Amino acid sequence: METNPDSYYIGTIILSILIGLVIVLVLIFIRKIITSILDGVEMTYTFFTNRPAFVHFYLFRKTLTRSQTKILTEQFTFYRRLDAKNQSYFRHRVTTFMQSKVFVGKAGFEITDEVKVLVSATAMMLTFGFRDFSIKAVKNIVIYPTKYFSEVNKVYHKGEFNANLNTLVLSWDSFLDGYRIEDDKLNLGIHEFAHAIHFNCIYQEDINSVIFIDTFNELRALLAKDEILKNKLVSSEYLRHYAFTNDFELLAVILETFIETPQAFRNQFPLIYFKVRQMLNFNFPRY
Numbered sequence: 001m002e003t004n005p006d007s008y009y010i011g012t013i014i015l016s017i018l019i020g021l022v023i024v025l026v027l028i029f030i031r032k033i034i035t036s037i038l039d040g041v042e043m044t045y046t047f048f049t050n051r052p053a054f055v056h057f058y059l060f061r062k063t064l065t066r067s068q069t070k071i072l073t074e075q076f077t078f079y080r081r082l083d084a085k086n087q088s089y090f091r092h093r094v095t096t097f098m099q100s101k102v103f104v105g106k107a108g109f110e111i112t113d114e115v116k117v118l119v120s121a122t123a124m125m126l127t128f129g130f131r132d133f134s135i136k137a138v139k140n141i142v143i144y145p146t147k148y149f150s151e152v153n154k155v156y157h158k159g160e161f162n163a164n165l166n167t168l169v170l171s172w173d174s175f176l177d178g179y180r181i182e183d184d185k186l187n188l189g190i191h192e193f194a195h196a197i198h199f200n201c202i203y204q205e206d207i208n209s210v211i212f213i214d215t216f217n218e219l220r221a222l223l224a225k226d227e228i229l230k231n232k233l234v235s236s237e238y239l240r241h242y243a244f245t246n247d248f249e250l251l252a253v254i255l256e257t258f259i260e261t262p263q264a265f266r267n268q269f270p271l272i273y274f275k276v277r278q279m280l281n282f283n284f285p286r287y
């Protein structure tokens with residue numbers, strides 16, 4: 001019997017495609033199994049430690065220009081206190097974050113390297129204990145020179161996070177004011193990024209978001225249950241009164257207070273302090 005060379009050729013192609021498909025499916029299946037095993041291992045680890053199994057893993061590390069690094073070194077205390085390895089991770093994260101967001105200057109404000117580096121460094125400080133530091137809820141960062149009139153609320157604002165527009169808005173003079181006095185528990189950049197990170201964690205399912213939200217819920221439950229602690233917190237005025245507006249402001253003011261005065265926080269309200277440290281996985285010099 002004679003075989004038709006054309007049909008033999010087509011048969012070979014179909015067979016190759018089928019084998020290829022099977023290999024791809026098997027690889028996807030193996031990858032899924034490995035990922036679920038690793039997830040399971042990490043969940044077990046997190047169950048006992050309340051921390052992710054690891055935070056930093058980069059195939060390639062980006063870095064800032066020399067002048068951008070100078071801005072960090074001279075103007076960002078948190079960065080200065082890190083060891084060389086963590087400083088390198090931090091520069092990678094600031095670079096990545098800076099490149100992935102759209103910065104827009106309003107009312108004649110010019111976006112300079114200083115603006116981009118300091119705003120990104122604020123975000124990267126808060127998420128430095130997170131593996132996923134991208135804060136996807138923020139796509140645009142809008143900066144005004146000074147406080148601006150919000151058409152939405154018909155009042156002047158120093159900053160806001162608009163979840164619907166994926167936009168974080170800051171007034172530059174107030175942002176700098178936040179860092180001018182580093183222990184007055186007022187920091188606009190930290191406050192607004194706290195809102196963005198909170199919102200982001202509600203909608204994401206990565207390990208840090210889960211720890212962040214679960215631990216914040218524990219903190220809320222603690223304050224609801226322990227009236228003595230809650231009263232002490234309110235009457236001490238250690239947290240400014242605005243914190244008690246709602247849960248979102250509570251979280252933002254707590255993070256401002258935690259970052260700026262960790263020692264006082266730890267001494268006065270250790271239970272709350274350690275919850276916040278766990279939420280952020282914040283195990284860095286002075287914390």
Ligand SMILES: [Zn+2]
Pocket residue numbers: 191195248249252
């Ligand atoms: Zn707020």
